[in-house]
Amino acid sequence: MRLITADKISLSADRLSRAYQLLTEAPLSAKFGIIVIAVYIFVALFAPWVAPFGESEIVGRKFQPWDDQFFLGTDHLGRDMLTRIVFGARNTVGIALLTTILAFVLGGVLGILAAVVGGWVDQLLSRIVDVFMAIPALIFAMLLLSIFGTSIVNLIVIMSVIDATRIFRIARAVSMNVVVMDYIEAARVRGEKLPWIIVQEILPNISAPLAAEFGLRFCFVFLTISALSFLGLGIQPPIADWGSMVRQTAVLITFDDYTPLIPAAAIALLTVAVNFVIDWFLHKTSGLKDEH
Amino acid sequence: MNTDHGQYLLEMNDLHIEGFSDGQWHEIVKGFNLELKRGEVLGLIGESGAGKSTIGIAAMGFCKAGCRIKAGRIRFDGIELTDASEETKRKLRGSRIAYVAQSAAAAFNPAHKLIDQFSESVIQHGVGTREEAYADARDLYAKIKMPEPDTIGFRYPHQVSGGQLQRAMTAMALSCRPDLIIFDEPTTALDVTTQIEVLATIRDIVDYFNTSAIYISHDLAVVAQMADKIVVLRYGELIEEAETRQMLADPKENYTKSLWAVRTFKKLSVPRSTHSEPVLRVNDITARYPKATQPVLIDVNFEIHRGETVAIVGESGSGKSTAARVITGLLSPQEGSVEFEGQTLPSDCGNRSLEQLKKIQMIYQMPDTAVNPRHRIRKIVGRPLSFYLGLEGSEKQQRLNELMEMIEMDPKQFLDRYPGELSGGQKQRICIARALAADPGFIICDEITSALDQLVAEGILRLLDRLQQELGLAYMFITHDLATVRAIADRVIVMLDGRIVEQGPKLEVLTPPHHEYTELLLSSVPEMNPDWMDNIMAQRASQKGIQAAGN
Numbered sequence: 001m002r003l004i005t006a007d008k009i010s011l012s013a014d015r016l017s018r019a020y021q022l023l024t025e026a027p028l029s030a031k032f033g034i035i036v037i038a039v040y041i042f043v044a045l046f047a048p049w050v051a052p053f054g055e056s057e058i059v060g061r062k063f064q065p066w067d068d069q070f071f072l073g074t075d076h077l078g079r080d081m082l083t084r085i086v087f088g089a090r091n092t093v094g095i096a097l098l099t100t101i102l103a104f105v106l107g108g109v110l111g112i113l114a115a116v117v118g119g120w121v122d123q124l125l126s127r128i129v130d131v132f133m134a135i136p137a138l139i140f141a142m143l144l145l146s147i148f149g150t151s152i153v154n155l156i157v158i159m160s161v162i163d164a165t166r167i168f169r170i171a172r173a174v175s176m177n178v179v180v181m182d183y184i185e186a187a188r189v190r191g192e193k194l195p196w197i198i199v200q201e202i203l204p205n206i207s208a209p210l211a212a213e214f215g216l217r218f219c220f221v222f223l224t225i226s227a228l229s230f231l232g233l234g235i236q237p238p239i240a241d242w243g244s245m246v247r248q249t250a251v252l253i254t255f256d257d258y259t260p261l262i263p264a265a266a267i268a269l270l271t272v273a274v275n276f277v278i279d280w281f282l283h284k285t286s287g288l289k290d291e292h
Numbered sequence: 293m294n295t296d297h298g299q300y301l302l303e304m305n306d307l308h309i310e311g312f313s314d315g316q317w318h319e320i321v322k323g324f325n326l327e328l329k330r331g332e333v334l335g336l337i338g339e340s341g342a343g344k345s346t347i348g349i350a351a352m353g354f355c356k357a358g359c360r361i362k363a364g365r366i367r368f369d370g371i372e373l374t375d376a377s378e379e380t381k382r383k384l385r386g387s388r389i390a391y392v393a394q395s396a397a398a399a400f401n402p403a404h405k406l407i408d409q410f411s412e413s414v415i416q417h418g419v420g421t422r423e424e425a426y427a428d429a430r431d432l433y434a435k436i437k438m439p440e441p442d443t444i445g446f447r448y449p450h451q452v453s454g455g456q457l458q459r460a461m462t463a464m465a466l467s468c469r470p471d472l473i474i475f476d477e478p479t480t481a482l483d484v485t486t487q488i489e490v491l492a493t494i495r496d497i498v499d500y501f502n503t504s505a506i507y508i509s510h511d512l513a514v515v516a517q518m519a520d521k522i523v524v525l526r527y528g529e530l531i532e533e534a535e536t537r538q539m540l541a542d543p544k545e546n547y548t549k550s551l552w553a554v555r556t557f558k559k560l561s562v563p564r565s566t567h568s569e570p571v572l573r574v575n576d577i578t579a580r581y582p583k584a585t586q587p588v589l590i591d592v593n594f595e596i597h598r599g600e601t602v603a604i605v606g607e608s609g610s611g612k613s614t615a616a617r618v619i620t621g622l623l624s625p626q627e628g629s630v631e632f633e634g635q636t637l638p639s640d641c642g643n644r645s646l647e648q649l650k651k652i653q654m655i656y657q658m659p660d661t662a663v664n665p666r667h668r669i670r671k672i673v674g675r676p677l678s679f680y681l682g683l684e685g686s687e688k689q690q691r692l693n694e695l696m697e698m699i700e701m702d703p704k705q706f707l708d709r710y711p712g713e714l715s716g717g718q719k720q721r722i723c724i725a726r727a728l729a730a731d732p733g734f735i736i737c738d739e740i741t742s743a744l745d746q747l748v749a750e751g752i753l754r755l756l757d758r759l760q761q762e763l764g765l766a767y768m769f770i771t772h773d774l775a776t777v778r779a780i781a782d783r784v785i786v787m788l789d790g791r792i793v794e795q796g797p798k799l800e801v802l803t804p805p806h807h808e809y810t811e812l813l814l815s816s817v818p819e820m821n822p823d824w825m826d827n828i829m830a831q832r833a834s835q836k837g838i839q840a841a842g843n
Contacts, residue, residue, distance in 0.1 A: 182662040189620045189641055190679065190730075191649040204666035 026280055033276030040270055044090040051086040053079075056238035063252065066259075073259055076248050085263055087240035093270070095152065095235065096222040099159045103221070104214060107164035111171025112198045112206075115179050125168070132165040138224060145233045155225070155234060163221055170213055174206040208281075215278035219271045226267055242267050300367075301471055301504050302328040302351060307364035309346055309355065309528075320346050320359065321528040330471070331502040335519030335536070337512060337551070339745040340716075343528040344508045348474045351506060352389050353381045369471065386413035390465035394477040396457040400449040407445030410464045419468050432463040435500070436493045455486035459493050466497060472504045479514060483607040483772055484816040491517055491818075492829055510745060512551060513818035516540055517825040524548050536822055550747065552820075569634065570595035571734050571766045572619070572652075577628035579618050587626070588614045590790045596734065599760060601767040603781035603798075605774065605813065611790040612770045616736045619768070620654055633733070650680040653727035657739040659719035663711045669722055670707045676729040695725045699755060717748035724755065734766045741776055753780050774817045778802065786810050 023034070043050055052071075053059050056079060064074040072081035114122040132140075144158045178184065179202070187201050228234030229243030237244065242263035249260040309321040321343045328334050336344045346359065353373030355361055366373040368389065373381060385391075393399040401409060411425035420428070426445070433441035436459045449457060458478055465473050475494065479487040495518060498505050507518045515522060515536075522539045524531040524547070532545045543549050573595045580587040589611045596602045604612045617623040619630055621641025630637045632651060638644050656662035663672050670692065677683040677691055696703035699721040711719055720740060727735050737756070741749035757780060759765060771777060777784060777798070784801040786794040786809065794807040801810060815828055 181664075182656045182658065183664045185622065186654065186656070186662060186726075189622065189649070189654060190676065191641070191644070191646055192679070200667075201664055205664070207666075 022284075029276040030280035033273040033280075036269060036273035037277065040089055040093060040273075043086055044093050047086050047090045051080075051083040053083040055083065055087040055240055057083075063249075065257070072262060073257075075245065076251075081245075081249075081259060081262070084240040084245055085242070085266060088242045088245060088263060089266070091235060091239055092222065092225060092229075092242050092267075095156060096218060096225055099156050099163065099221050099225070100214065100218045102156065102160035103163035103217065104167055104210070106160060107167030108171045108203075108210060109198065110164070111168040111173075112175045112202050113194070114168070114172050115175035116184075116194065116197055116202070122172075126172070129165045129168050132162065133169075137162050138227060141224065141228060142231070142233055145228070150233055150236055152235065152239075155228070159221060159224065163217060167210075167213065167217065171206065171210065174209050175202055178202050178205045212278050212282045215274050215281070219274050222267065222271065299329065300327045301330045301332075301369055302326065302506075303365070303367040304347075304350070305365040305367075307347070307350065307366065308362040309343070309350060309359055310362045311346075311356075311359045313358070317360075317362075319362070319528060321350070323364070324525075324528070324530060326523070328472070328504055328506070330504055332521065333498060333505045333507055333519045335515035335522040336506060336508045336525060337510065337515055337522060338525035339510060339747065341527070342525040344510075344525055345476055346528075347525075348476050348506055348508050349391075351472065351474055352385050352391065354385075383417065386470075387417040387419065387468040388471050390468070390470040390473045392458075392461050392465050392473060392475045392478050395481055396461045396478075397449065397454060397481075399461065400457065402449050405446050405448055406452070406460050406464075410445065410460075410467050413464075414467050417468055425467065428467065429463065432466060433460075436463055436497060437489075438463075453486075455482055455490055458482060458486075458490050462490075462494055462497060466501065466503075469501060470503065472506070473498070475505060475507045477509050480509070480511070484774065484818075485607060485812055487514070488816045488818070488825070488828070491825060494518065495825070511818065513820050513824075516820055516822050517818060524551070540820060540822065568597050570631075571598050571633060572596040572768075573631040574615070574619065575629050575631065577615070577618055577625045577630070579614060579623055579625040579628075581614075581623070588790050589618065589625070592628070592790075592792055594785055594792065594795060596766050596768055598733070598766055599764045600782045601760065601769055601780055602783045602785060603769040603771060603777040604785045604787060605771060605777055606787035607772065607813075609789075610787040612772075612787055613738055614790075615787075616654065616738055616768070616770060619736065620652060646680055650676070650730040651733045652736070653730050653732040653734070654736045654738065655720070655723045655727055655740045658743055659716055659723055660711075660743075662723050663719060663726070665711050667710075668707070669709055669711070669714075672711070672722060673707075673725045673729050676726060680730050691729070695729055698728060698759065699725045701725075715748075716744055717751060720744060720748075720752055721755070724752075724759075728759065728763075732765070734768070736768045736770070738770045739772070742771070742773060749776075750779075756780070774814060786813065 023031075026034070047055075058078045059080050060070060060074045060078045062074060062076050062078045064070055064078070066073045070080050070082070072085070075081055075084060110125055114125045141158055141162055144162075145154065148154045148158065184197065184201055187197050192201075225234050226241075226243030226246075229241050230247045232244075232247070234243055235241035245263040246260050252259050253261075304324055304326040307321055307324040307326075308319060310317040311320045312318075324343075324347055326334070326347075336347065338344050346356070349356065350361065350366060351368070353366060353368070353376060361374055364374070368384065371380065371384070373384075400406070407426060407429050410429045411422055414420050414425040414428070415422060419425075429445050430442050433444055438444050438456060438459060444452065444456075444460075452460065462473075462478070478494065479490050482490060491514065494505075497503075505518075507515060509515050519536050521533070522536050523533045524539075524545070526547055532539070532543065532548045534544075539548070540552075543552055574592055577589050577592040578587050579589040592611070592615060594602070604615065606612050614623065618625050618639075621630075621637065621639065621644055624639040629639070632648065635648070637648055641649065673695055674688055674692055677688050681691075683691055692707060693703045696706065701718065701721055706714070706718075711722070714722065723740075741752055744752065753776065756767065760767065767780075769776070769780060781798045783796065784794075784798050785792055786801065786807065788809050794801055794810050802814065804811075806814065815831075818824060
């Protein structure tokens with residue numbers, strides 16, 4: 001037993017050093033992306049300590065300009081903008097991440113299942129997905145949110161179901177190429193059950209395209225949530241969120257004050273950073289590097 | 293054409309070609325020299341990775357993506373190909389140098405008719421008009437004995453058989469009457485009965501037009517029929533070069549001798565004792581694929597006894613692999629049953645018990661796709677141990693070590709590798725270990741050596757033979773390679789169009805009198821005798837003559 005744990009430790013240490021080596025070899029854009037993402041994660045995790053004030057604390061007059069006390073001024077209720085942006089990282093990014101994970105679990109499992117089982121299961125799932133995809137995502141989300149009410153739980157569930165349809169299509173398509181392999185047939189003949197075939201045989205072979213898709217999807221979900229919040233159907237006050245912050249302070253633009261652009265820039269920066277990392281990842285996993 | 297450019301049509305001097313992989317350049321061809329006269333046929337022989345195809349393509353002044361010519365000269369009819377512009381080389385290719393690829397099915401454009409693809413280079417190079425090309429194509433199709441030569445060109449590639457497609461490609465290579473044709477393993481993907489026809493066609497046509505050719509193959513017996521001169525390659529270096537007859541009669545180098553000796557392995561055939569119970573019995577199986585109207589197997593009956601190797605031979609489409617799918621329970625038969633150790637097995641593998649499943653194991657044709665590329669060897673071989681036998685921890689580790697020893701691979705070195713870090717032969721050994729891990733009584737081997745080089749394949753056969761003697765396993769050996777059958781089988785089953793046409797002990801089936809189809813199959817296997825094909829074609833022609841006279 002002891003030997004095995006020692007082996008495992010050396011194995012994980014080996015992996016760490018390999019991951020470190022990979023990072024040092026990454027191109028500048030990917031390094032930039034990784035740093036930005038790391039800063040966002042840090043800010044989101046330690047928001048109460050990073051932010052100077054409480055999340056929905058009214059600390060001044062409304063629409064105060066930038067000064068030493070309120071670094072980015074105050075919003076329409078007199079809350080500190082910097083504080084709101086810091087907490088917004090936690091709420092907006094957290095919800096987007098949760099939604100994307102849920103969408104991937106749901107869409108991924110169903111997609112692989114459709115590819116493995118085939119027949120009427122595949123037909124049924126694919127047609128349901130077709131129906132969902134026929135309706136524009138944003139309009140569909142607005143429709144469902146106005147039916148079920150705009151709570152955070154509803155927002156996450158509805159967004160993840162809508163997004164799962166896209167992931168279903170991708171998971172199904174890439175699984176189709178794996179399902180025809182002899183090793184899947186070998187697993188079937190061995191008597192393996194569905195969960196093993198899905199998790200152990202297929203998932204490791206489609207993880208690269210799915211991981212790349214995860215980054216892209218995360219950005220889209222993030223943008224959709226911000227859009228919904230901007231429209232008043234997403235994250236509800238008094239919770240800080242970048243989308244609604246743009247809407248609440250939008251009027252300042254007409255007075256030559258660029259405060260509303262800061263939450264928007266926070267959204268844009270994260271999207272760009274995530275895409276840099278994905279591009280690098282895609283380049284690493286696709287065999288493109290060997291071509292001349 | 294003009295012959296005042298010296299004695300040789302093609303010359304290569306000290307050719308070095310490099311390939312790029314893992315971040316650095318590796319030399320694939322290390323100083324190769326070649327001289328080819330007009331009308332001469334050169335055979336290039338070697339295992340995979342020897343650089344045969346790279347040299348073949350270099351003869352057109354071309355390199356695959358990720359490769360480059362580092363040094364050396366390639367001179368074709370006085371034209372220096374290494375210095376020539378793309379435009380010059382483009383004019384040569386197709387018109388004066390032609391190429392016939394290994395897989396005609398992959399090389400033809402599926403969206404165009406055969407005759408249009410034939411005419412393309414003729415029109416491109418300004419050799420003739422479309423009408424002239426069409427007429428010429430019909431002539432050539434007739435010359436290579438294609439059925440309905442006047443109309444077959446108007447079919448799409450998927451509408452003709454594999455052998456016909458390969459011949460159509462040879463005709464296409466001739467469309468501009470080139471001085472040199474490169475044949476890159478043109479018959480490797482074909483059945484033996486088709487192969488002999490394509491070979492005969494190629495040789496007739498090369499003789500007729502006095503074309504020079506480079507014939508690339510790993511099959512010595514094939515090259516012996518085709519070439520005037522043979523070059524043996526290994527790791528990009530020339531090992532030996534001689535006239536065909538001299539090379540066959542008296543090889544000088546040890547490596548060449550080892551290639552010649554590959555077909556000498558023969559298992560000691562054990563006669564089946566009359567009172568032993570069969571391990572596997574297949575009773576009156578008739579099976580067809582869902583949505584198909586024609587059955588793939590019709591009334592198939594056979595038995596396999598303990599410690600016995602039964603070879604199933606036949607062309608592609610004869611139902612060999614379908615028989616394996618019925619036995620493993622991947623395809624439920626319409627009629628009939630499969631018995632294992634006296635017990636009738638459920639027809640669908642989903643309904644079989646673990647005890648039933650573990651007794652029948654399978655080894656696949658392509659070791660690359662038979663193991664999950666994202667699993668370590670430890671997991672691939674270890675899964676049946678924990679799945680069937682419930683072994684964990686140190687017991688499992690010990691058994692893993694034993695299994696790796698059995699397949700002659702070092703457990704310390706290989707258990708934590710991924711399949712991508714192994715060679716083809718090693719991967720096939722891992723597949724054998726995975727099958728053995730289940731502690732089976734019967735193993736189905738589906739064309740397991742056809743994707744491997746001859747030397748490696750022989751190692752696998754010897755390993756299987758040793759394991760059979762130690763563990764008393766029964767094998768069902770699906771193959772179209774009769775040399776393998778001769779080497780390893782105790783009994784032989786010959787299949788044609790889903791039916792068994794002949795079965796019995798190896799000696800009985802392989803010695804005359806044969807069933808008509810067995811005769812055809814056996815006589816089509818190339819022999820290491822340069823006169824073999826002449827004799828066999830003459831023999832068949834005279835038989836046809838007798839038949840015609842009789843009618």
